[in-house]
Amino acid sequence: MGRSKGSLKKSLSFGVETYRDGALQRIGDARILKDEERFSLCMYCGGVAVEGMLRALCCIQSKEFDERHDLRKLAVRVRDLGLLKSERDPDFVSLVNKVARKWQNTMRFSSDGQVRRFLLNIGVYGVRKPTMKYISTEFFNDCSRIVRRCEVLWQRSHKKN
Secondary structure (H helix, E strand, O other): OOOOHHHOOOOOOOOHHHHHHHHHHHHHHHHHHHHOOOHHHHHHHHHHHHHHHHHHHHHHHOOOOOOOOOHHHHHHHHHHOOOOOOOOOOOHHHHHHHHHHOOOHHHHHOOHHHHHHHHHHOOOOOOOOOOHHHHHHHHHHHHHHHHHHHHHHHHHHHHHO
16 A cells, blocks of 8 residues: 555654653653553653653754754764863763663663663663663663753753743
8 A cells, every 4th residue: 555645744854842842742752651560661761851852952052963862962963062060061972872772762662671681781671680670770770860950951042032
């Protein structure tokens, strides 16, 4: 069942507001999923929230970027744009790196078992390691900290404009 060119829907447009609004919704979704003990999907949504907020900050100065889904590169870009305050944000990029280590955009397709194996392979889950509940709660808390800080940076940048 193919579509003809005339029946294709227009794609969604993305910009500062879209990334920000979506990120704030995804961190809320992650909280609900964590509370419902749906840990893998909680982690995916938390990572998407971080990506969305980082993209929103990047879009403040330029709509073009090629970091794709690389949280580390997006965090460095935010730093390089001068949006971070050195006295307030000394660990911002490190915290994003901590989240990025446990998150991949492809998690959206992964089963719970695949996510557990991924976390086992990177050494954060397994025998004598924390439970998925602990890992996902810590991950959610880190994502929440990043999203809250990005929101402050976003608000501050919009007061200037």
